[in-house]
Amino acid sequence: MSPHYFYRNESNQGLSRREFLESEWSRNVASRQILIDCLVKKYVGPDSAVLDFGCGPGFLAAAASKYAKSVIACDISDGVLACASILNSAPNLRYVRVGQQGAIDLPAESIDVVYSFAVIQHVDDAVFTSILAELHRLAKPDAVVICHIVLQGAANWKLEAEWKSDMSLKGRAKLRLGLNCFARVAEDATRLITRAGFSAPDISKASCLGIQDDIEGQHLFLFRKPRK
Numbered sequence: 001m002s003p004h005y006f007y008r009n010e011s012n013q014g015l016s017r018r019e020f021l022e023s024e025w026s027r028n029v030a031s032r033q034i035l036i037d038c039l040v041k042k043y044v045g046p047d048s049a050v051l052d053f054g055c056g057p058g059f060l061a062a063a064a065s066k067y068a069k070s071v072i073a074c075d076i077s078d079g080v081l082a083c084a085s086i087l088n089s090a091p092n093l094r095y096v097r098v099g100q101q102g103a104i105d106l107p108a109e110s111i112d113v114v115y116s117f118a119v120i121q122h123v124d125d126a127v128f129t130s131i132l133a134e135l136h137r138l139a140k141p142d143a144v145v146i147c148h149i150v151l152q153g154a155a156n157w158k159l160e161a162e163w164k165s166d167m168s169l170k171g172r173a174k175l176r177l178g179l180n181c182f183a184r185v186a187e188d189a190t191r192l193i194t195r196a197g198f199s200a201p202d203i204s205k206a207s208c209l210g211i212q213d214d215i216e217g218q219h220l221f222l223f224r225k226p227r228k
């Protein structure tokens with residue numbers, strides 16, 4: 001059930017296991033639908049081929065599939081893809097495993113809209129660079145990429161360099177074995193994006209949501225693959 005999406009907190013104290021799962025299910029469906037409606041839907045038309053990069057359990061992909069011709073939802077984790085196919089299926093939604101070296105088995109220039117939420121924070125700059133190269137290969141000319149990136153200054157977030165400079169045993173173990181959560185400097189992320197061949201990004205805050213979730217108040221980078 002992709003446990004990091006199903007939080008036990010004060011609001012569901014005292015619920016049975018079934019009631020808790022159903023309440024967290026509803027919360028995920030609603031919050032991921034709001035994210036798509038607020039931040040992605042305006043770029044998607046009935047003919048759009050959409051790529052969800054780092055789809056997790058597929059709540060965003062199911063929401064996007066209501067507006068697009070097709071949604072390809074990809075992730076590096078077999079477990080998460082297995083959950084997603086059971087929890088969130090739709091006739092125009094296909095789940096795809098990101099392969100070795102980040103390759104996605106799709107034709108070049110086949111995607112109109114890419115979005116990625118709560119993913120890039122978990123990869124270092126080297127992996128982000130290879131993701132951008134693959135997205136550039138898949139994007140049609142003028143395709144739009146909506147990419148959530150946590151910027152320096154967010155409470156309790158550290159830069160990759162700060163994680164790497166912690167030479168304590170705990171710090172090294174966390175970097176190697178834990179869930180990495182890297183903040184970025186806007187100019188550094190912009191440099192990686194433009195070096196991959198995309199336009200300079202428009203950077204904005206995701207503040208239209210009106211919901212408490214992991215994206216609210218954090219930053220969106222919106223960029224395009226230039227027309228030929």
Ligand SMILES: C[S@@+](CC[C@H](N)C(=O)[O-])C[C@H]1O[C@@H](n2cnc3c(N)ncnc32)[C@H](O)[C@@H]1O
Nearest residue numbers: 054055056060075076077080098117118119122
């Ligand atoms: C916090 S979840 C976000 C899921 C979904 N985007 C959402 O917001 O509901 C991060 C997801 O990114 C995936 N991920 C991490 N690194 C990845 C990579 N290099 N390529 C593809 N997916 C990756 C993880 O397996 C995980 O499912």
